[in-house]
Amino acid sequence: MNKNFLWGSSISGGQCEGGFESRSETVVDIIPQGKETRFQYLNEPDHYLERPIDFYPSQKGVEFYENYQEDIALFAKMGLKALRFSILWSRIYLDDTDEPHEAGLQFYDNVINELLKYHIEPIITTIHFDMPLWIVQKYNGFSNRKVVELYQRYIQTIVYRYHDRVKYWISFCEINVMNSALYMVGGTVLQPHQDREAVLHQCAYHKLLANALFVKTCHEIDTSLRVGCEVAGTPCYPFTSSPLDYQLMMENERKNNRYTDVMVKGIYPYYFQKEMLDYGIKMFEDDLKILKENPLDFIAVSYYKSSLATHTGMKDNPCLDKTAFGWTIDPLGFRLMLNQMYERYEIPIMVVENGLGTYDKVEEGQIHDNYRINYLKEHIEQMKLAIQDGVNVIGYLTWSAMDVVSTSEGLMSKRYGFIYVDRNDDGSGTLKRIPKDSFYWYQKLIREESQDE
Ligand code: BG6
Numbered sequence: 537m538n539k540n541f542l543w544g545s546s547i548s549g550g551q552c553e554g555g556f557e558s559r560s561e562t563v564v565d566i567i568p569q570g571k572e573t574r575f576q577y578l579n580e581p582d583h584y585l586e587r588p589i590d591f592y593p594s595q596k597g598v599e600f601y602e603n604y605q606e607d608i609a610l611f612a613k614m615g616l617k618a619l620r621f622s623i624l625w626s627r628i629y630l631d632d633t634d635e636p637h638e639a640g641l642q643f644y645d646n647v648i649n650e651l652l653k654y655h656i657e658p659i660i661t662t663i664h665f666d667m668p669l670w671i672v673q674k675y676n677g678f679s680n681r682k683v684v685e686l687y688q689r690y691i692q693t694i695v696y697r698y699h700d701r702v703k704y705w706i707s708f709c710e711i712n713v714m715n716s717a718l719y720m721v722g723g724t725v726l727q728p729h730q731d732r733e734a735v736l737h738q739c740a741y742h743k744l745l746a747n748a749l750f751v752k753t754c755h756e757i758d759t760s761l762r763v764g765c766e767v768a769g770t771p772c773y774p775f776t777s778s779p780l781d782y783q784l785m786m787e788n789e790r791k792n793n794r795y796t797d798v799m800v801k802g803i804y805p806y807y808f809q810k811e812m813l814d815y816g817i818k819m820f821e822d823d824l825k826i827l828k829e830n831p832l833d834f835i836a837v838s839y840y841k842s843s844l845a846t847h848t849g850m851k852d853n854p855c856l857d858k859t860a861f862g863w864t865i866d867p868l869g870f871r872l873m874l875n876q877m878y879e880r881y882e883i884p885i886m887v888v889e890n891g892l893g894t895y896d897k898v899e900e901g902q903i904h905d906n907y908r909i910n911y912l913k914e915h916i917e918q919m920k921l922a923i924q925d926g927v928n929v930i931g932y933l934t935w936s937a938m939d940v941v942s943t944s945e946g947l948m949s950k951r952y953g954f955i956y957v958d959r960n961d962d963g964s965g966t967l968k969r970i971p972k973d974s975f976y977w978y979q980k981l982i983r984e985e986s987q988d989e
Contacts, residue, residue: 537923542657542931543982544618545611545954546889548664548709549627550594551940555601559627559640562666563723564594569946569961591963593941593948598957599967600938604647606969610955611937612654614975615982619656620888620933621647622664622709625690631670632686636693644694648701658702659888659933661766662691662750664709665943667723677723678739678746687746691753699758706836706888707750710768711743712795734815741812744798745823751830766836766888767796769873771866773853775846785845793880796835800881802828834930835881838889839915842869860894861950867914874922874929884928889935890915891952893942896972903956903972912974916981934978938969954978 550564569591600607611619627640651658667677675682695705719725722739726732747765754761772788774781794808804812804819804827812819841864844853856864870890877885892911896903912934923929939953948959954975959965 537920537985538930539986540930541985542618542659542886542933543985544616544620544657544659544931544933545614545937545978546620546933546935547600547937547940548622548661548666549624550597550622550664550666551936551943552597552600552938553624554595554597554599555627555643556595558601559624559637560630561669562594562624562626563669563672563719564666566592566669567594567946569593571945593946593961593963596963598938598940598948598959601643603967603969605650607938607955608647608650608654608656610969610971610975611651611656614937614954614971614979615986616656616937617982617986618659618704618931618933619651619937620659620661620706622661622666623694624666625663625671626666626668628693629668629686629690632674634689641693641697644698648698652701657704658698659704659706659886660694660698660702661706661709662687662694663707672719672723672725676725677719678742679722679724679735681742683723684742684746684749688749688753691750692757695754695757695761699754699761703760703762704834704886705750705754705761705763707747707763707765708743709766710838711747711765711799712767712792731815734817737812737815737817740795741817741819741823744795745826747799747832748802748827748830751832752826755830762833764832764834764836764886765795765799766838767792769837769839769870769877771842771869771873771876772845773842775844775848775851778847780847781845784847788843788845796877796881798827799832800835800883802831832883834884834886835877836886836888837873837877838935839870839873839887840890840935842866842873859892861945863893865892865911867918870915871918871922871925874919874927875925878922878927884930886931886933887919887929888931888933890932891935893950893952895949896939896951896956898956898958898970901970903970905972905974908972908974909977912978 628636630637648658724739751763754763772785774785797805853864856866892908936952938955939951939957942950947961949961956970956972958968
């Protein structure tokens with residue numbers, strides 16, 4: 537592997553930090569636990585503001601805010617060369633004033649400096665499903681163009697502050713999963729009279745503009761910065777040879793690729809432009825110029841599973857195993873996805889999430905997670921094959937460095953980390969950190985990969 541290859545891992549502020557008292561609230565802070573409740577909440581916005589439930593797992597996370605030094609020391613022990621984390625906007629701007637919150641900025645100074653102390657490359661995501669609540673309440677998130685301005689103010693502050701120590705920047709987490717969680721991803725609450733698709737397209741328009749302005753800002757502040765945006769990479773197979781399945785597959789792929797098309801090619805592809813017009817979204821010449829002039833430097837991609845296109849209803853892929861949470865396990869899909877993505881865009885790709893979320897058992901103080909090692913091993917093998925195919929992959933960051941609150945269920949028991957965190961679904965536990973078997977396996981892998989240099 538190339539000597540600059542970034543072997544690392546990822547976490548996000550809303551899932552790990554906690555430190556709730558020293559910042560304002562974000563959308564994830566008031567989403568309860570449990571897949572059904574969580575998604576019901578996502579569809580019934582009034583509940584967010586009423587707060588009929590008193591346990592919200594993200595408010596505490598796994599207390600990275602208090603424990604970041606201990607955690608980063610463990611990441612260093614594992615040998616990570618890079619850590620991707622996210623800044624909580626709600627820690628930097630507590631409300632709608634122009635003054636950033638110095639204590640919040642200082643916290644991320646500390647995190648960055650601590651990482652650099654161990655020669656771990658910090659990689660920052662500016663929004664990982666964590667729109668500040670005051671922006672949701674006052675402006676209704678990215679459905680409102682005003683939020684593009686607020687985002688610019690936020691990114692100017694953080695990029696100015698950290699650009700001398702942080703080279704890689706990622707605007708949004710999984711910009712292309714907007715469909716499933718408008719509130720979480722767009723910070724937008726759908727009003728009863730509104731058409732969901734029209735609002736979604738308006739949010740997408742504003743987020744894509746915000747992304748291009750982010751690229752512009754980063755490059756204006758420091759030409760050596762490298763800027764990406766994360767998309768979820770989910771290859772889709774046709775279930776049968778029926779042209780109808782193929783057609784569905786194509787539509788699905790377009791939904792996945794449309795954001796990347798705009799961010800890399802700098803233009804709306806014809807099918808996305810048509811959708812925008814159909815939903816009555818106004819596209820301004822000046823905005824389109826900004827998109828054209830500010831393409832991404834690299835694509836950040838997450839990969840967990842593949843999907844299946846079937847016109848006869850949902851089906852599991854009979855060729856693939858599934859995790860305990862029903863996600864398909866498809867290492868070859870990873871290689872295919874990387875090839876498809878590189879073929880289409882031909883710019884560097886950084887894998888910023890890949891991992892297995894499942895239950896772990898502590899046995900005499902140890903966690904023997906061979907299933908996770910196997911999952912990662914198989915995926916890394918396929919990534920290496922993709923690199924041999926010619927794909928320019930610049931880094932591989934697993935999800936996640938340590939156990940954190942899961943996004944889709946809000947559960948602690950759906951664990952992805954190399955480091956076990958003793959926290960239960962009901963919030964109880966000592967928060968003690970225990971390296972799993974996978975911790976030592978990844979440590980060895982990084983050491984060996986580095987010796988090849
Ligand atoms: C990604 C998100 O989509 O998937 C992470 O960026 C998330 O925030 C990860 O944790 C795994 O998903 P989940 O729902 O199992 O936590």
